[in-house]
Amino acid sequence: MSDSILVIGGGFSGLTAAVEAAEMGYDVYIVEKEPYLGGRVAQLNKYFPKMCPPTCGLEINFKRIKTNPRITFYSQSSVESVTGSAGDFSVRLKVNPRYTTPQATNCKAGIDVSTSEFPNEFNFGLDTRKGIFMPHPMSFPNQCVVDSRVAGTDEGRKIQEAMPEGHVDLSQTVETVDLNVGSIIVATGWKPYDASKLDRLAFGKFPNIVTNMMVERMASPSGPTEGKIVRQSDKTEPKTVGFVQCAGSRDKDHLPFCSYICCNATLKQILYLREQNPDTEIYVFYIDIRSPGRKYENFYAKVKSDPKVHFIKGKVAEVKPGSGADNVILVAEDTIGGGKIEQEVELAVLATGMQPTGAIEPIAGIEYDSDGFVVPKEGVIPCGCAKRPIDVVSSAQSATAAALKAVQTIVRRAG
């Protein structure tokens, strides 16, 4: 029997669930696969509809973690297996080495001698990083990471020598940690749907087709283009942009459900583009604009009032090369006007949806539905986008509720 709580996933939902449960007086473990906490939202430039930075709320939650001795977190870690039942789960973790010690808060010396260049996964490969790196400028923990691919090499040793003594520890190995917990909150979130599976949308075939998450990184001042949304072919700012909504979502061959956030995400990205350039012509191809409720409806109305933003009800069926250099043509059925619409744009953005992580990396011992969302059971409580596709506000509510459910499981077992 245990009265500790395990939170799988250290993204927005997992962090919220963890701090809320810890502030109820319970010991909480967080397991996060990335080397930083914050998850998907750490990659976002702004939140819709307030257009405020996600790091602001993360900063508060990180402070709550730093000051709360009840929270232990494992980064670069995954859950290998879950056995047992409510009140008494055995969980095996695989903890990957970071190859650094906590005092390694400054990678500069190591970066100077590192020769490798790896695609920067935080920026979806839009730029590169070295063999030692800080995952991103607001990374928590603020501790350098040595890429496992250089750890055993000469380069790894050079990095170790260049860094202050004791900051790099190449002798670290993969560790197995066994935890005994009373309840488990599953907050494994989502991954952007793999755009290369959308054959007709030609992602990967033409350079100027990007996903909405790539746009987030470009729009971020700390991103690969220092805040500028540019074409990959020539690094210029596009003068015409087309958004392809439901890229994979509401599609029985891909994600049959609605990913909910992509409409508002597009509205938000239109504001990024507008701030960047007052003249960019923007075309949005959609089935329905799902921006319900007072805040989102107002947000949509605001974007719609821009005369250079054109909403076209029609699903994009095909993307083909355009006449201008590296331009693309979006071909859609016009559901209202009838006939086909062809719109040439300098940059196409695929509003890819969210695929629950469980559909791609299921955890042994956790049950999933056919879409990959977690099926709850006594003591196993899904929240956030591991449960259903929702926005950040609803994730906060979902995670707070999950924290209470986790506590209840323990209270019940204690009688």
Added chain:
Amino acid sequence: MSRKIGVYIHTGDGIGEALDIEKLTEVATGSGAAVVRTHADLYSPDGVAMVKQDIDGEGVNAIILAGISPRYEYKSFDFPGVILEKTSLRELVVWSHPVAGDDEKAKEHVQELAEDYIRMSVTKCKKAELPTPDKMEAPSTRILVIGGGVTGLTAALEAAEAGSEVTIVESDGELGGYAARLRKQFPIGPTYSELISPVVKDLISKVRSNAKIQVVTSTEIARIGGVPGRYRVSMKPAGSKSEWDAPVPLTPEEKLDASGKELSAEDQKKVYAAKNEGRKDYMIEDPAAEIFGAVIVASGWKPYIPGDGEFAHLGWGNPNVLTNHQFEEIAKKGKIVRPSDGKEVKSVAFIQSPGATEDDADFPYASAVTSMVSLKQAKYLREDQPADGRAYVFYQHMRTPGQYEYFYKGLQDDVGIFLTKGAVTEVKDNGEGGLSVTATKTILGEDVVVDVDLVVLATGMVPTTRDEAVVNLAYRQGPAFRELDLFGGYCDSNFICFPYETRRTGIYAAGAVHRSMNIEESMEDAAGAALKAIQCIKAAEEGHAVHPRTWDFDYPDFYFQRCTQCKRCTEECPFGALDDDEKGTPKPNPTRCRRCGTCMGACPERIIGFKDYNIDIVGSMIKAVEVPDDDEEKLRMIVFACENDAYPALDMAAAKGLSWSPLARIIPVRCLGSVNVAWIKDAMSSGMDGVLLLGCKFGDDYQCHFVKGSELANRRMENAGETLKSLGMEPERVSLAQVAIDDYDKIPGIINEFVDSILALGPNPFKGF
């Protein structure tokens, strides 16, 4: 025990090369440090051991880590009973002020900057005290739930399941709320394709059989007095008046006479007394009140009823044009019949958006719920009339988020349900007892006219807090949540990340009063609010703050002997934490307080402060800055930076190699709301040349986590500017800029621009006096 300060200077990360560490050590000693040591890797286990040795061996009881940003180090240096202060030489000095090898002048600037930060931190350490938590003894763990609908019932059950005693207060004679009046409800889990019986029946029976839950029906809240952990709740029969009804303060308009002049205090009292006749003063305690620890507001919503003449083009006013709520009522009773003549209904047009071709928004107070309701009601018709029932759903945007898409998909296979995008331009009597509906811009590509028995408008859910106080707080600032008009009347939070934040600590909203939401979301929201309620009581017991400073065991202390009853603190506290007595002396309520220090910033007598953050400490830090009085190149500016947003942005700017003027000294503050004008005076009187405040965005879309801090600071600084003017100084010497945490690319420019403007003005004319 006397204070013995140890200063530990980290010389790694380039600090040792960029700065004259020996001089820095002398400055630390000169400022009052008993022990000063350097370490090339202070944050390593060896560095921690060095510090610990001084604590154990030398009796050091206050330590200053001068090195990396305070944001990056945590836990290793937390020694019980030892005051810990961190000052950033790496980010705020060395990284942000790179010096070319032989630029001696620049080196001097940077050295002086570092020395000032050492002086400031030693000064702070000399004056700061460890907080002694103000623990509430035996707070009530009972939770009051206002509203006995699906949200309130769920909140009660969830709280009870976690061990709390709960009382549900419902104004109606029965539990169940709106959810009990539904024929069927949406699915609340996979496979999301079939309607289910309302879950509320089951919730009611669970509540009725739960020994921890007490239910009071036909009852309303007259007033809630007291504080989180010990609320005093007076109840009354629903719809009745009570002497315990919460009094309502005067509005700004009511404080004026007919000519627009402010009434005298005496006259205001009279107007107030007349307005609240028959009501006990808000500070009088009802001896019969019930005691609760926290409150969950689940008072729900009311159907939107269109006014006369509203939606005339949609036929509103015709007996056969109904709202979705009226339709639900009919459907709940049995077979769906036409109101005008009782004819069995065979065909219905559901209209999602009222704006015809002008506007594609849904009805007011709608949300994704109304799309789902139309689909659900279309299904009712088909259940009643499987052979020849016809439902037409005209929408601009079908909003079935997430897995509700499956429900929508399921309906698309029903031959009796016609779903089309379209702008409904006209609904009129077809002369045969039914209605004729005209829609344009439909998916069919042409205008559509259909004849139906009924038209249903997908109207929204009006939150109860739009028109009523609901919580009826006996607070100085009045009975209701403040400024809910920012959220359209919903009892919502302005923070995306923190949806349970309200401006009344200990009171948490859930369900449709929070935002328009469906039953599944409301039930989840109810559990979340239940957790926040329980947590708040725990915080009261342990003596720490609630969000956003949950780690904070300090609380503001008032030196009442010098209070002049100016009422600024009581009026400006964003959270209504302060009440007052007859004379106007503030009465602090620590468990309502969020520790932002807005009261401290407001107080002209400087009598409010925290143990480690008060007027004297910050004033002394300012005075600790060495101000050359004869060097026009070495002007000095203080920058107060919000510690949650502006300060991290500076860290990031430094990490990115961005640079700002070495003339500015950064002081992190809890919130700009805590910045007292006294500090501006301290800065100016010690010969400094300008003060810049960096804080969060204010206005309707505020980002300030203490809601009003940056806005109040802005107003106060405008006044401070006026004061400077009266002294013959330029008001521009005090300035405020709104920045966000990700504005790190802009912040150096903002500081530099300010410094340049001060350089242009020249030195403070009183420098050296």
